[in-house]
Amino acid sequence: MxxxxxxxxxxxxxxxxxxxxxxxxxxxxxxxxxxxxxETLVIAREVKLVRDANLAAAKAGANLGLPELLKKIRPSSSxxxxxxxxxx
Amino acid sequence: MAVAxxxxxxxxxxxxxxxxxxxxxxxxxxxxxxxxxxxFQDTAPVVFLQSLEIPGLCFITMPVLxxxxxxxxxxxxxxxxxxxxPSNPQPIIxxxxxxxxxxxxxxxxxxxxxxAPVVVNLVNLKAVQAVAPDSGYSHQHVMVxxxxxxxx
Numbered sequence: 001m002x003x004x005x006x007x008x009x010x011x012x013x014x015x016x017x018x019x020x021x022x023x024x025x026x027x028x029x030x031x032x033x034x035x036x037x038x039e040t041l042v043i044a045r046e047v048k049l050v051r052d053a054n055l056a057a058a059k060a061g062a063n064l065g066l067p068e069l070l071k072k073i074r075p076s077s078s079x080x081x082x083x084x085x086x087x088x
Numbered sequence: 089m090a091v092a093x094x095x096x097x098x099x100x101x102x103x104x105x106x107x108x109x110x111x112x113x114x115x116x117x118x119x120x121x122x123x124x125x126x127x128f129q130d131t132a133p134v135v136f137l138q139s140l141e142i143p144g145l146c147f148i149t150m151p152v153l154x155x156x157x158x159x160x161x162x163x164x165x166x167x168x169x170x171x172x173x174p175s176n177p178q179p180i181i182x183x184x185x186x187x188x189x190x191x192x193x194x195x196x197x198x199x200x201x202x203x204a205p206v207v208v209n210l211v212n213l214k215a216v217q218a219v220a221p222d223s224g225y226s227h228q229h230v231m232v233x234x235x236x237x238x239x240x
Contacts, residue, residue: 046221050204051115053192053227054147054217057201058117060193061136061146064096 095144096136097126107140108208111170114217115204120145123215125186125208135188137206147206149188153181155200155231161187163207163218170216171209185209189229190217196230203227 004012012020018040021033034042043051089101108123122140127133133154139145152159165175171185179185186208189200202225208215 044219044221046203046219046227047115049227050201050217050219053201053204054114054116054190056194057147057190057192058145060191061148062095062144064146064148 092124092138092140093143094138094146096146097138100124100126100138102140106213108137108213108215110215110217112216114206115219117145134191137188137190148191149206150191150200151181152187152189152200152202152205155189155229156202159187159202159205159225160223161205161207161218162220162223163216164220167207167216167218171207171214172212173209179207179209184211191231192228194228198231199226199228200231201227202229 006012006022008022008025010022012022014020017037019035021035022030023033024031036042090104091099091101094100102124106124108125110121110123112118113120117139120139120141123137124140126136126138133150135149135151137147137149152161159181161178161181163178168175168179171179173179173184181187188206188208189202190204190206192199192201203221203223204217204219204227206215207218
């Protein structure tokens, strides 16, 4: 991994299209400005992890085989955590 | 009562006052704002988060405390703002908010996303998937068999 030291206000270029500005350096956080082409996804790593996890979760939720399962299931009769009961 | 079509549950009727709104959607589903929470006796404590906009979009979730009774929620001020809650103190699970973990079925069995729980304000039903990068929790927490029982 290439390591570079930069001061507040200084910039790093990646290729011709991507510019990274060290906008502000706080005590435990750094504010970074990113200029990139619209089609380039710019996202925090943990948000990418959550995004991928959500896509996998949606796939799991789409293949429940629930119609079979639900034939055996009665709608819950108790209300749920302050939310109204929904009936299927 | 309103009616929505779903792939998993067929046609469901729901109270429009019980619709959960994600003002910013969820990561990967930024345009999906409206969901209902469905729970069934035989699959409890699983909560199905069913999209009202896409019949085939349904997240399998569970109250986070059912997966980790010690779970510590740490929401950013921005996420709390999405729920129209003050940024201090942190809300209490089960009191002001409902906190659900989204489940996936991986090759090694079910996993729970503890890195980013879905948090619902129980008063106004606004919701956000609250990513907690500093929490140390995994987005693929492997569930122990007892936790996994209901969704295996």
